Amino acid sequence: MALGKDAPREGDLKPAAAITVIARDTALRGDVTGKASLRVEGKVAGSVAVDGTLEVAEGASVEAEVRASIVRIAGSVAGNVTATRLIELLATARVKGDLTAPALHVVEGASLEGRVVMAAAEKPAGGAPAAR
Numbered sequence: 001m002a003l004g005k006d007a008p009r010e011g012d013l014k015p016a017a018a019i020t021v022i023a024r025d026t027a028l029r030g031d032v033t034g035k036a037s038l039r040v041e042g043k044v045a046g047s048v049a050v051d052g053t054l055e056v057a058e059g060a061s062v063e064a065e066v067r068a069s070i071v072r073i074a075g076s077v078a079g080n081v082t083a084t085r086l087i088e089l090l091a092t093a094r095v096k097g098d099l100t101a102p103a104l105h106v107v108e109g110a111s112l113e114g115r116v117v118m119a120a121a122e123k124p125a126g127g128a129p130a131a132r
Helices: none
Strands: 019-022 027-034 037-040 043-050 053-056 061-073 076-078 081-089 094-096 099-101 104-106 111-113 116-118
Touching (some): 037 043, 043 053
Parallel strands (some): 043 061, 061 076, 061 081, 076 094, 081 099, 081 104, 094 111
């Protein structure tokens, strides 16, 4: 077997899915960007932009402008949140900021201080023109 950068090595961990976790006792300040999903269990301040799902766990704190495909909030977010598919506010969610998404799911008990804009999902380029 040839050895190369793609050859598996003994002891390599194989993640089930590409997800980055900011652990409970971790604080991050700055801009977070990525192609995969992100789960915040600690604290983030700055901005967050991921192509996948952003999860803010119960007890986590995000002070940032947020952009992702799907945003699930169980913790605290201070800043505007934009999702291209869905925003979910779970029962323990506390949000101060505006929400923009084509779909919104709010569980009883969640708190929101801000505006909600239900924008249509983005259409791929070259598609049919929008109705007027």
